[in-house]
Structures are given as structure tokens and as C-alpha cells.
Amino acid sequence: MTKQLTKKQKKQMLLDAVLIAEGEKAPTPTMSYVDAWQHLVNTGEVWKLQGWFGRAAFRMIAQGTIDPAPVEEETPNNEDEQ
Secondary structure (H helix, E strand, O other), X not given: OOOOOOHHHHHHHHHHHHHHHHOOXXXXXXXXXXXXXXXXXXXXXXXXXXXXXXXXXXXXXXXOXXXXXXXXXXXXXXXXXX
16 A cells, blocks of 8 residues: 655655756655656646756657656546436
């Protein structure tokens, strides 16, 4: 069972990822440079930041350094069929 992060922990993780991706903070044992970029892509936050973040993420995805964000499948709404 995985432990759910608190809202404060999620914010701190996002801040750490941004700072590591920018090069303002050294990677940590729990978050490498690539992990930071992958986290930004997975959360969708990379597309909300300054343009160079998105361009860098796009290049890293194209090069195979990081993966595109996982696509969450929508559950079908069967209300119309009842």
C-alpha cells in the first residue's frame, strides 16, 4: 500500500522538482534531475511554467529521456443506457 502525500508534501515535491529542473537546487537521493522533469510532466505542471520548461520537456520526451504523462482512461458513463 502506498502512502498518500499531504497537500503540503505535494507542494514541496513540486517546488523541489522545479528548482532541480532549473538547476537552482542539486538533485537529491529521492529526486534526480530526470525524476524532477518526469514529475513535472506527470503532474502537467511543466506546461503551466515558463515556455522553456515546456520546450525542454518536449525535447526530452522526443529523445526518450522521459516518458509522456500517463493517460488516465475515463470510465464510461452508462447513465444514458439505463
